[in-house]
Amino acid sequence: MKWLKYGALGLLGIVALALLTLLIMGRREGAGKTVSTIEINRPPAVVWTWLSEKDKFKQWVSWTVDVKDEGPDDVGGKRRITMRDPNMDNQLVYMDSVTTEYNRPTHIKVHITSPMGFEGDATYDLVDLNGRTRLTAAGAFKYSDWFAALLEPVITPQAKAKEDADLATLKRLAEQ
DSSP states (O other): OHHHHHHHHHHHHHHHHHHHHHHHHTTSTTTTEEEEEEEESSOHHHHHHHHHOHHHHHHHSTTEEEEEEESOSSTTOEEEEEEEEGGGTTEEEEEEEEEEEEETTTEEEEEEEETTTEEEEEEEEEEEETTEEEEEEEEEEEEOSHHHHHTHHHHHHHHHHHHHHHHHHHHHHHHO
């Protein structure tokens, strides 16, 4: 019977250590931040349309089900993105964005909020490389939901992998 008690205490200790590790990692420098860069063999004006036009946006941003735009195609413009997240049993996830910086066709920054318990900023910078474009996508997010905040060390690398895959899709589509 003693071994059962020690086994239960050991298991409890492992769980507590795992939770403590996640808490510490979630407070590291760079938590919630991603940066991805890709070169696309098309000029910035062409690549820009894939960021700004909702029908094109839906083609390269995986999981996207619907995009609704409201307001100007400039600072203050709003966009609601509906996604079906396969990591959450294909649950619909809604994200609302407001454009906070806009310099067509080289820079856009949007502030994103979601009832799923996160908010932050996504920035897209396009640099002209003599007819090619270097696109850098950067995100900086905070999690208000305690469980999402706890899992930040798992969520952020998954978000970065999705971002990289989405940019690869954008490159393929824009270069066709």
